[in-house]
Amino acid sequence: MGFQAYVGQGWVLSKLEQLINWGRSRSPWPLPYGTACCGIEMMAALASGYDMARFGAERPSFSPRQADVLIEAGTITKKMVPVLRRIYDQMAEPKWVIAMGACACSGGVFRTYSTLQGIDQVIPVDVYVPGCPPRPEGLIYALLQLMEKIKQDHPLYPQLAELKKGV
Amino acid sequence: MDFQERVKACVGDDLVSMTEFRGDVSVTVPRTRIVQVLTRLKEAEGLKFDFLSDLFGVDNSALGKGKKKGKKEDEEAPAAPKPPRYEVVYLLLSIEYNHRLMVKVQVEEGQMEVPTVTSIWKAANWPEREVFDMFGIRFKGHPNMKRLLMWDGFPAHPLRKDYPLEGEGEERRLVYGDA
Amino acid sequence: MSRQLDAQAGHGTGDFVTINIGPSHPAMHGTLRVVALTDGETIVEADPEIGYLHRGVEKLAENLTYHQFIPITDRLNYCSAITNNVAYEMAVEKLMGIEIPDKAKVIRSIMMELARISDHIVCVGILGVDLGAFTPFFYLFIQREELYEIFEWYNGARLTNTFGRIGGVEADLPEDFEERWRRLVPNLRKAIDETDKLLTHNRIWMDRTIGVTAFSAEDALNWGFTGPCLRACGVKRDLRKDEPYYLYDQLSFEVPVGKHGDVFDRYMVRMIEMEESIKLVDQLLKIYKEFGPDDPLMAKVPKVLKGPEGEVYAAIESPNGELGFYVKGDGSDKPYRVKIRPPCYMVYQAFPELVKGEMVADLIACLSSLNIIAGELDR
Ligand code: SF4
Numbered sequence: 001m002g003f004q005a006y007v008g009q010g011w012v013l014s015k016l017e018q019l020i021n022w023g024r025s026r027s028p029w030p031l032p033y034g035t036a037c038c039g040i041e042m043m044a045a046l047a048s049g050y051d052m053a054r055f056g057a058e059r060p061s062f063s064p065r066q067a068d069v070l071i072e073a074g075t076i077t078k079k080m081v082p083v084l085r086r087i088y089d090q091m092a093e094p095k096w097v098i099a100m101g102a103c104a105c106s107g108g109v110f111r112t113y114s115t116l117q118g119i120d121q122v123i124p125v126d127v128y129v130p131g132c133p134p135r136p137e138g139l140i141y142a143l144l145q146l147m148e149k150i151k152q153d154h155p156l157y158p159q160l161a162e163l164k165k166g167v
Numbered sequence: 168m169d170f171q172e173r174v175k176a177c178v179g180d181d182l183v184s185m186t187e188f189r190g191d192v193s194v195t196v197p198r199t200r201i202v203q204v205l206t207r208l209k210e211a212e213g214l215k216f217d218f219l220s221d222l223f224g225v226d227n228s229a230l231g232k233g234k235k236k237g238k239k240e241d242e243e244a245p246a247a248p249k250p251p252r253y254e255v256v257y258l259l260l261s262i263e264y265n266h267r268l269m270v271k272v273q274v275e276e277g278q279m280e281v282p283t284v285t286s287i288w289k290a291a292n293w294p295e296r297e298v299f300d301m302f303g304i305r306f307k308g309h310p311n312m313k314r315l316l317m318w319d320g321f322p323a324h325p326l327r328k329d330y331p332l333e334g335e336g337e338e339r340r341l342v343y344g345d346a
Numbered sequence: 347m348s349r350q351l352d353a354q355a356g357h358g359t360g361d362f363v364t365i366n367i368g369p370s371h372p373a374m375h376g377t378l379r380v381v382a383l384t385d386g387e388t389i390v391e392a393d394p395e396i397g398y399l400h401r402g403v404e405k406l407a408e409n410l411t412y413h414q415f416i417p418i419t420d421r422l423n424y425c426s427a428i429t430n431n432v433a434y435e436m437a438v439e440k441l442m443g444i445e446i447p448d449k450a451k452v453i454r455s456i457m458m459e460l461a462r463i464s465d466h467i468v469c470v471g472i473l474g475v476d477l478g479a480f481t482p483f484f485y486l487f488i489q490r491e492e493l494y495e496i497f498e499w500y501n502g503a504r505l506t507n508t509f510g511r512i513g514g515v516e517a518d519l520p521e522d523f524e525e526r527w528r529r530l531v532p533n534l535r536k537a538i539d540e541t542d543k544l545l546t547h548n549r550i551w552m553d554r555t556i557g558v559t560a561f562s563a564e565d566a567l568n569w570g571f572t573g574p575c576l577r578a579c580g581v582k583r584d585l586r587k588d589e590p591y592y593l594y595d596q597l598s599f600e601v602p603v604g605k606h607g608d609v610f611d612r613y614m615v616r617m618i619e620m621e622e623s624i625k626l627v628d629q630l631l632k633i634y635k636e637f638g639p640d641d642p643l644m645a646k647v648p649k650v651l652k653g654p655e656g657e658v659y660a661a662i663e664s665p666n667g668e669l670g671f672y673v674k675g676d677g678s679d680k681p682y683r684v685k686i687r688p689p690c691y692m693v694y695q696a697f698p699e700l701v702k703g704e705m706v707a708d709l710i711a712c713l714s715s716l717n718i719i720a721g722e723l724d725r
Contacts, residue, residue, distance in 0.1 A: 169364070188656040188657060188658065189440055189441065189443060189656065189658050191657070191658050191659055213678065217567065218567055218570065219570055220570070220661075220668065220670065220687060221670065221672070221685065221687040223672070223685045225674065225683050225685075226683075228681075230676055230682065256672070256685075258659060258670075258672070258687070262567065262581075262583060265588050265589055266657065269657075269659065287568050288568055288569075288570065289568050289570075289696070289699075290569050290570030290692055290695070291693055293691065293692075293695040294691075300403075314397075315396065315397060316396065316397035316400040316724060317397060317400065317723075318397070325402065325405060326404060326405055330405075332402075332405055332408075332409050333590065
C-alpha cells in the first residue's frame with residue numbers, strides 16, 4: 001500500500017531518510033562496556049587527548065536503554081555471556097555493536113575453557129576493531145566507519161536493504 | 168639455631184619432609200594436622216609466621232611426563248609407589264622477621280578433604296574456595312564452600328591436569344526468568 | 347561519629363532489600379558484582395561475586411613455554427603491565443638460577459616506577475570520577491598519555507608492553523629518554539598538585555572519604571592486605587624496603603603510611619607514592635648514567651629454556667601490593683604450574699567486612715579506592 005507499492009522510495013521519503021540517518025549517525029551515544037584491558041584504552045579514547053566526543057559520541061550512556069552503540073571492549077568470559085546478551089536485549093532499536101579488541105573479536109590470546117571465542121557468537125557485531133589493545137585512534141576510526149554504515153541505512157523502508165541485496 | 172632448624176623444631180613430629188630449593192624452604196606435613204602446625208608456626212618465638220600470603224593447589228599427576236615426551240620405553244619402568252595426586256600449598260610470611268615458608272599437605276584422590284584454616288587467617292577464605300573450584304578439594308569447616316571463579320553448575324575442575332585447555336564445550340546461556 | 351548513628355538508626359523497620367550492583371554497572375569497573383542486603387541506605391551484608399573475567403591464565407601458562415607466557419602476564423593488571431612482566435620474569439629467573447646484569451636491573455626498576463605512577467593515576471582518577479569529581483581525571487589523564495608515549499617509544503606498545511625477557515631486558519633505554527623524562531616531570535608534578543588542590547582539602551571530598559570504610563591494622567593483616575591498602579591502615583610494609591630486590595636498597599625513598607585505613611588514607615598514600623616514584627626515577631637515572639652503552643643487557647640464557655625440577659616463589663611490590671608468582675618446573679620447557687598471587691584478590695575478599703554498616707554510596711567509594719583490577723583478580 002501507499003509508498004510500499006513502488007520499488008524504491010520517492011523523493012520525499014528518501015530525503016526524510018537522509019535526514020534521519022544524518023541525525024542518527026551524528027550522535028551515536030555509546031554504552032561503554034569495558035570488561036578488561038581494552039576498557040582502559042577505551043577510557044583513554046573518551047578522556048582528554050583523544051576525546052571521542054568530537055564525533056558525536058558525546059554522552060557515554062551507562063544505561064543500555066538510552067544507548068545506541070554498544071562498545072564491547074575486553075574479554076567476554078563464558079560466565080559473562082548471559083549478562084552481555086541481556087544488555088544487548090535491553091538496548092532500544094536502532095542499535096549497533098562495536099567489538100573492540102582481539103578478545104571481543106575472536107577470543108584473542110585466551111583460547112581457554114572459560115573464554116568466549118568472539119562475541120559474535122552471542123550478539124551481532126557491526127564493526128570489529130582488531131588489536132590487543134587497539135589504539136584509541138582505532139576505536140575512533142571504528143566509530144567513523146559505523147557512522148558511514150548508519151548513513152546507508154533505510155530506517156523508513158527496511159525491506160529496501162533486502163531488495164538491494166537480492167538484485 | 169638457623170632458620171631451618173627452628174622450623175624443624177617447631178613442626179616437630181608432624182614433619183614428613185623438608186626441602187630447600189633456591190632459598191625457598193618448604194615443609195610437608197600430614198593432611199589432618201595442618202591446622203595445629205600452622206597455629207604453632209604462627210605463634211612460635213623466632214618464627215612468627217603471622218601472615219598468610221597465599222594458598223593454592225597443585226595437581227602432580229602429570230609430573231615428569233613433560234620430560235619424556237616421545238620416549239616410549241620409559242613408561243614401562245616399574246612404577247614407584249605413586250605419591251598422592253594433589254598438593255595444597257600454604258605460603259607463609261612473617262611480617263616481623265621477613266622470612267617465608269612453604270607448607271604443603273598432600274591429598275590423596277580418595278580423600279579430598281583438608282581442614283580449613285579460615286579460623287587462623289580470614290585471608291584463607293577465597294583461596295580455599297578457589298582450590299575447591301579448580302581442583303575439587305574440599306575444606307572441612309569452611310563457612311561457604313562454593314565455587315568462586317566458575318559459575319555454579321560448572322561440571323569440571325579446570326586446573327586438573329586431565330582437563331583440556333580448551334574445555335569440554337561447557338556453555339552458559341541466558342535463560343529469562345533465571346536470577 | 348554521625349555515621350555510626352546512621353548505621354544503627356537505619357530505617358529500623360526490618361524491611362531488608364537486596365540490591366544487585368553489577369557486573370555491568372558503570373561504577374563496578376566492568377566485571378565486579380556485589381549483592382548487597384540493605385536496610386534503608388545502610389548495607390547490612392554484602393556478597394561480592396567474582397570470576398566474570400576468569401580467563402584461565404594459570405591453565406594457559408601450563409601450555410605455553412616460559413617465554414610465551416610473558417605477554418599473557420600483561421593482561422593481569424593492565425594498568426601497570428610492566429610490573430607483572432617483571433614479577434614473572436623474576437620468578438622464572440629465580441627458578442633457573444639466572445642472575446641478570448645490573449644495567450637490566452636499573453632499566454627494569456625505572457620502567458616499574460613509571461608503571462607505578464601510571465597505575466596510581468588511573469586509580470586516583472577513577473576514584474575521583476566515581477565520587478563525582480571529573481576534572482582531576484582529565485588533568486591526570488593528559489599526563490598518563492605522556493607516560494604511555496614513553497612506554498610506546500621504548501617498546502612499541504602503550505598498554506600491553508611485554509617488557510623484558512627472561513634473563514634481562516631486550517633493549518636499552520632510548521637515547522634521549524632522560525630529556526623526555528625531564529620534560530614530563532614538571533607537567534606531571536603540576537597535574538598531581540592540581541589534583542591535590544582540587545581534592546584533598548575539598549569539603550565534599552573530605553566528607554565522602556574521611557572515615558569511610560576504616561579498617562584496623564590487625565584486621566588488615568589477618569585478611570592478607572598488602573600494598574597501599576595495608577599502608578593506609580598504618581602498617582609500614584613495602585617489599586621494596588623489607589625484602590629489597592634489585593637496587594632498591596641503595597635508593598632513598600619514603601614509605602607513606604596512613605592511620606585509619608579509610609578511603610582518604612588510601613588516596614593520600616597513593617598520591618604520596620606517585621611523588622616518591624618520581625624521585626626514585628631521578629635517582630635511578632643517575633645510576634643508569636654510570637653504565638656504558640655496551641654493558642650487557644641480557645644474562646647468558648640458553649636458547650630453549652628448560653626449568654629445573656623445583657618450585658620457587660618470588661614477589662615484588664606492585665602498585666597494588668605484593669604481586670607474587672609461584673612457578674614450579676618439571677624439567678620441560680613449559681612451567682608445570684604457575685600460581686599468581688594477585689594483590690587485590692586478598693583485598694577484595696575483605697570487602698563485605700569493609701562496607702558493613704556503610705551507605706550504598708560509600709560502597710562505590712570503597713571499591714574504587716581499593717583499586718580492584720578484574721584482570722588480576724580473576725586471572
Ligand atoms: S584484546 Fe588484548 S587488550 Fe583487549 S581485552 Fe583482550 S587481552 Fe586485553
